[in-house]
Amino acid sequence: MEVLAGLTTPIVFGILLGGLYTLIALGLSLVFGVMKVINVAHGDLVIFGSYLAFAAMTMLGIDPILSLVMGMPLLFVIGFGVQRFLLNRAFAVSLDAALLVCFGLSIIFQNFCQIIWTPFSRSLKPPYALESFSVGVVNIPLVYLLDLVTALVVMLLLREFLRRTYLGKAINAASQDTKAALLMGINTGRVYAFAFAIAMAFAAIAGVFLGLTYPFTPTSGVAFLIIAFGVVIVGGLGSMLGTLIGGMVFGLAQTLGGYFLGAVAQMFVAYILVFVILAVRPQGIFGR
Amino acid sequence: MRVTIPGLRGGLIPFAAVVVVLAVLPVLGMPREWLLYLFLFFIYLAMANMWNLLAGYSGLICLCPAAFVGVAGYTVAIGTWVGLPFYLGIIAGAIAAVAFALLISFPVFRLRGIYFAIGTLVLPEVLKAWFLLWRPVGGVMVGRGAGYAVKGVQGVSLTEWYWVALVIGIASIFLMRIILSSKLGLGLAAIRDNDDTAASSGIDVFRLKLYSFVIAAFIMGMAGAIFYSYGGYIEPVGAFSIRWLLIALLATVIGGEGIKEGPIIGTAIVVILHFLLARYTGISLLIQGALLIIIMLLVPQGIVGYIQKTRAYRLLSKLASGR
Numbered sequence: 008m009e010v011l012a013g014l015t016t017p018i019v020f021g022i023l024l025g026g027l028y029t030l031i032a033l034g035l036s037l038v039f040g041v042m043k044v045i046n047v048a049h050g051d052l053v054i055f056g057s058y059l060a061f062a063a064m065t066m067l068g069i070d071p072i073l074s075l076v077m078g079m080p081l082l083f084v085i086g087f088g089v090q091r092f093l094l095n096r097a098f099a100v101s102l103d104a105a106l107l108v109c110f111g112l113s114i115i116f117q118n119f120c121q122i123i124w125t126p127f128s129r130s131l132k133p134p135y136a137l138e139s140f141s142v143g144v145v146n147i148p149l150v151y152l153l154d155l156v157t158a159l160v161v162m163l164l165l166r167e168f169l170r171r172t173y174l175g176k177a178i179n180a181a182s183q184d185t186k187a188a189l190l191m192g193i194n195t196g197r198v199y200a201f202a203f204a205i206a207m208a209f210a211a212i213a214g215v216f217l218g219l220t221y222p223f224t225p226t227s228g229v230a231f232l233i234i235a236f237g238v239v240i241v242g243g244l245g246s247m248l249g250t251l252i253g254g255m256v257f258g259l260a261q262t263l264g265g266y267f268l269g270a271v272a273q274m275f276v277a278y279i280l281v282f283v284i285l286a287v288r289p290q291g292i293f294g295r
Numbered sequence: 296m297r298v299t300i301p302g303l304r305g306g307l308i309p310f311a312a313v314v315v316v317l318a319v320l321p322v323l324g325m326p327r328e329w330l331l332y333l334f335l336f337f338i339y340l341a342m343a344n345m346w347n348l349l350a351g352y353s354g355l356i357c358l359c360p361a362a363f364v365g366v367a368g369y370t371v372a373i374g375t376w377v378g379l380p381f382y383l384g385i386i387a388g389a390i391a392a393v394a395f396a397l398l399i400s401f402p403v404f405r406l407r408g409i410y411f412a413i414g415t416l417v418l419p420e421v422l423k424a425w426f427l428l429w430r431p432v433g434g435v436m437v438g439r440g441a442g443y444a445v446k447g448v449q450g451v452s453l454t455e456w457y458w459v460a461l462v463i464g465i466a467s468i469f470l471m472r473i474i475l476s477s478k479l480g481l482g483l484a485a486i487r488d489n490d491d492t493a494a495s496s497g498i499d500v501f502r503l504k505l506y507s508f509v510i511a512a513f514i515m516g517m518a519g520a521i522f523y524s525y526g527g528y529i530e531p532v533g534a535f536s537i538r539w540l541l542i543a544l545l546a547t548v549i550g551g552e553g554i555k556e557g558p559i560i561g562t563a564i565v566v567i568l569h570f571l572l573a574r575y576t577g578i579s580l581l582i583q584g585a586l587l588i589i590i591m592l593l594v595p596q597g598i599v600g601y602i603q604k605t606r607a608y609r610l611l612s613k614l615a616s617g618r
Contacts, residue, residue, distance in 0.1 A: 045409050047416070093588060100595045103356055106412060107548065108591050110358075114541060114584030122577040229537065233417050275424040278417055285414045286402030 014266070019145045021262035025255030026155030027220055030213040031231055032238035032250055033161065034206035040244045041182040041202040042094070044105045048112035050232030052207060055116050056082060056214020057223050058124050060131055071131045071215045078211040086207025090200040113228065120225035131218035150219045157216055158254070161209065162247050178202050182244075230274060237281035240288075256280075314465055321454040334457050334525065336566045337464030341518040342539065343546035343558035343565075344467040345511035348474065350544075351553030353507040354487040356408075359415040360543045362399075362422055363392040363512045364519025365534035369426065371520045372443035372529045376432045381448050385520040392516025396509050404501060404508075407490075419535040426531035442530035445523060456525040463521060467514050471555060479506060487553075515543075538580075545583055548590055551597025560599050 035049045046052075056078055063074035089112065097105040139148040169175040180188040181198045189195050217223060217231065234257050241256050242249030257277055264276025321330055342360060349355040367388030374384035403414045430441040474480045482503045485493040494500045519539070523529045542565060550561025568586075572579035594601045602608050 043409070045413055047413075093592065096592050100591065102409070103350075104591050104595055106356065106409065107544065108588050110544070111584045111587035111591065114537075114587070115581055118577050118581040118584065122581070229416075229420060233413075233420055236413055271428055275421070275428070278421045278424060282402060282414070282417055282421065285410060285417075286405055 014263075015143075016145050017262035017266040018259065019142075019147065020151060021259035022255050023147070023151040023155045023258070024220070024262060025251070025258030026151075026158035027213070027216055027254070028234055028238050028257045029158040029251050029254030030154065030161060030209070030216055032235040032242070032254060033158075033165065034209035034213065035232075035235045036239045036242070036244065036250055037165075037178075037202055037206045037209070039239055041178055042098070042105070042199055044094075044098075044102060044109065045236065046203075046206070047106065047109045047232060048116060048228075049206075049210065049235060050228030050230070051113045051116040051120075052082065052086075052210045052228075053214045053217060053231055054223055054225065054228045055120055056211040057131065057218035058120050058129070058214075058225075059211070060215045060218055061124065061129050064131060064133070070133055071219060075211060075215055078215070079208040082207040082211040083204045086210075087200050087204035089207075090203035091196075094203065095196055095199060117225050117228060124225065126225055128222045128224050129218075130222040131215065133219075136219055150216075154216050154220060157212065158251070161212060162251065165209075166247055174198070174201055233281055234277055237277065237284060240281070240284050314461075317461055318458065321457055327453060330453055330457050332566055332570055334453070334460045335569070336562055337457075337460035338518045338522050339542050339546055339565060340464040340558060340562045341467040341514050342543040343550070343562045344471050345514045346543035347547045347550075347552060347554075347558050348471060348507050349511050350547065351557070352475070352480065352483045352487060353504055354490075355504060355508065356412040357415050357508070357511070358412050358540055359418040360515050361419040361535045361537065361539040362395065362415075363515040364522070364539050365419065365422055365426070365529075365531070366395045367392045367516030367520040368523035368529045368534050369443070371524050372445045373432060375446035375448075376443065381445055381524050384445075385517060385524060388520030389513045389517035392512045392519075393509055396512035397505075400505055400508060404504065419537070419540075423531050423535035426535070442528065445527050445529065448524055448527050451525075453525075456521070459521055460525075463514070463518055467518075468559070470510070470514065474507075474510070475555065479503060483507060541580070541583060541587075545587055547597075548587060549598060551600035554597060554599050554603075557597050557599045561597065564598075 031050075031053055034053075035046060038044065038046045038049070059078045059081065060071040060074045063069040063077065064071055067074075093108055093112075094105055097108040136150055137148075139146050141147070169179050177188065177193045177198045178201065180191065180193060181195050181202075185195055188198070221227075238250060238253035238257055241253030242251070257280065260280045261273045261277050265273040268276065317333070320333070325333075342364075346357070346360065349357045367385075370388040370391040371381055371384035374387055375381050379387065399418060403411060403418075406414045426441055428441075474483075482493070482498045485496070485498055486500055486503060490500055519534075523534070546561035546565045547558050548561065549564050550557030550559065565583075568583065569579065572582060590597070596604070
């Protein structure tokens, strides 16, 4: 019984952390689904979002979550520009070219953060970041709960957007079959740009909650890119529920790995899991 | 039996002359700083040639050069702690990189295209996480990370390291030419153009890709082992850094992917860039990232590819062949 009681905390934490990983993975999944390219800069853009909130908090004294009012439009515009001027051209060359352009962006954003905010570890610590409450035997930090709640809200919004608006339907159509969508009169270049821009706005949200949950450095991006990729692979493309479950799988892998093997082995367990899933079932578990 | 290397016969004499000049440079009293940059040039050239073999000729977008470099570097360093001299350690390092490549080939060769790329991207991160925790020899771990000094390299001068790097750099050029004019090279070209067609014409796709993966691991590992033996110290964050990928990738892309001469020109430009921006580390990487994007979008065939397409080059090569 004692083992079970001890396990409750990592399991609850893992599920809540799953919300954070789902948030990070949503943008990656959207871009991967529509354009069939892995945006290897996604992790760095998420971290860039964390730094924007950090700057807003330290320089202007704005709450990180409120700062999203500025952060989301900014990353939206950056995303739109990146897709319109860089990636759309790279697609004309080849899919590999697009991947390498994303890699270039990753290096640029990583080093931009490093130059502006130094390589030291930072974190977002507004007053409520330290609060927690108890449910039974588990003491839950408020931020962890916010991760899951936000993930659920963002997912619902995205689902409704994809179902109800013209743009959402166009994105869906382009992700299912680009050529058919083009023939039906959808401007796929514009749809791509909006999809990427929306993914970047999600990266801004993910960045803020990542910063609230974990300390971050300019080079943290790769770790979260790999986890987000793992989430996308587990969840499969086009399945929201799959993405949420994928997020929880990685949240649990990390907390349970930490519980059994010590805190330092957490990330190691998550990476190995990505690798095993890739090797065993690259098309995903919930995928179409 | 006479061994002939078809791709080389014509240019062998000028090529040999260049190598001899490069080899005697340190004796002629070249400044130390220049020697160091030439040392880096040869190490990076070996990396770029192998990346070109993978991406340009085998269609494998392999994002894990750092894994081979780090594994080999750690083999040398740990080897010197258990009594293996570093010169044997360099060879052991290359072999360790090959062993690692064989081990991971089972999972990653099941993946194709973009999945292969991401699968290999994970590897250096896994190794970094592992080496941050693992300290096989040399007492307890201090702080975070298993940093090791390479023992017994104090007596070796930069000139000697320069010669070692020259050998690996030149060897990588030779190796590329031999591979490309062999049956392996032809098979790889067929695979790059279309896997399925190649497979249906009786080419063992898996085996040929594995060969080039293993060859690349060997040379990249050896280059990394030489680099860290010269440096005398290795630690996980630097050894498994994405910087290694950026160097190999950028040099290949600038010069021209899938072009034999591409990496030579590309590496020269990368080293010159490192030299010019040596004092501004952060900005240097930023500029390299921007350069990668610019080249990819404006001259995706690379500088050598671009020159080969110009009218002046065609005219010259016509003159040269019709003399």
